[in-house]
Amino acid sequence: MLAAHHDSLLAQGILYPTTCRHGDAHHVLVADLIDKYQANPMPDIWYGSFPRGEAWQRLRSELAAAGSSVHTAIVSSELFFGQSINIERMLGDIQTALAGHEVRILMYLRRQDQLYASFYNQDVKGARQWPGSAYEFYETHQIFQRDYDQVVDMWGAAFGHANLRVRPFEPAQWPDGDMVKDFCQVTGLPPLRAVGGEPNDGLGANQLYIKRCLNHIGYDKADNDRVVGLLLNLCSEPPLRTVRYVNMGCYGRLRQRWTRTNRRLGAAVGDGGNFFHAPVPEPAAVPEHALDRVVLSGFLQRLLRAGQAGHLQTVRGLFARAALLVIAEQGLWDAVPRADRVTLESWV
Structure with a gap:
């Protein structure tokens, strides 16, 4: 969405950098950190023709060349908040790369049962080509190794909790159910219209x-x-919508953990209640994946x-x-x- 509004944003002093991204988002920034600090580098499909190892230097150069007419720059990638392996060192590199700039973080978090189901489906469907079961996926993927409140604390410790905004990926908490409106209100950007992207439905x-x-x-x-x-x-x-990929006992244990996390998260960055308005459903309320x-x-x-x-x-x-x-x-x-x-x- 931001890439489509690059020119109009730039005219208002807001830069959405072009030299450190492949496609519409800045995934290569995180991919370079993964290459540096994790055992399994991101596959070439994330880079295309973009050279590995150059993303952060290109970002620094583009920021330096922006000139006095630019007062704000925005970088965006869903990969930023999906890392847990060596995340402390990654955050240190980000701090170093952005030294001298005032950094603010906006994080959208999806309710865990929805994240788990969607992430598993997309990793089987997508270029990661996950071949295993959902049990193996949930036990081994790094995105599930830390609870949301732990992730928030780590980013807050790195950049200051006052500079961190955490929003639910939950339409009921967005103005008019519109995420773009929510994003613009939180960031102070001028109103932007949503731009239709390619559908990315999950598999049946x-x-x-x-x-x-x-x-x-x-x-x-x-x-x-x-x-x-x-x-x-x-x-x-x-495509599958609401579905449970694991048995009721496993899901029930996960649900208890998620519910505790969301209470802690609501107390830390929400209104004191549950961070998500809709609770994680009971196991019996979610149909099991069946062939x-x-x-x-x-x-x-x-x-x-x-x-x-x-x-x-x-x-x-x-x-x-x-x-x-x-x-x-x-x-x-x-x-x-x-x-x-x-x-x-x-x-x-």
Whole structure:
């Protein structure tokens, strides 16, 4: 949204830097810190043609060249608040890079059950190509290793709690339910109109499972969008909305932790009550992620027809391996004739 308003903002003395981003957001700033301080660097897809290791120097240079007509600069990336590994050292680098500037932090936090479900779905769907279960995901991903109030405290300690604003990602707490209006009010920016972005719906239940199987087989991250497009054509279903990816006991324990966190957060940066107006739902109120054998069988038949018609090209072998994994794990032997299984095996 801010990238689309670059020129009008600049005319009002507000810079949305252009030299330290790939795409509309400043993800490369965080990606360079991840490269420096974490064992697993961000894949090339986050950089495109942007050179690694240069983002912060480019930002400093752009700020220095901005001139006296610019009084405010804004950098934005959802990756900033998703880091926990070596976050203290990352924050130290950010402090050093922005030394001499008055720094204010605005953080939007999504209710944890929604964040967990969305993040898992998108990491399976996206170029990260997560192949494991939700249990493994929640236990190992760094974004879930610290509670929200801990993250807020760390950023507040680095830049001053008075310079930190924390807002709920909850339409009921935004003016007219509009996040752009909320953002402009909190930051003091002039009113901006929302700009429609590309939809990024999550996968449906069966699509998600098939994508996990594809991820388990493994393929080039550069092919991810193409693979997702083929999957959506071969297995059509609505995206998941409210869903529980873990059993009721696990979800219940997480819910207790989230509820305690949100009370602490509300006391620290909210109005003294729960930070989110809507409570985390009870386990029984959230449907569990479930597969449909009929939908999976239909996917397998459409896959066979597409492969025989030459529509899968270089990823036919990938889809064939994933299909055989689906058949084996879900016990779909009776749903797929032996001759069709032989065809799939011949594509491997």
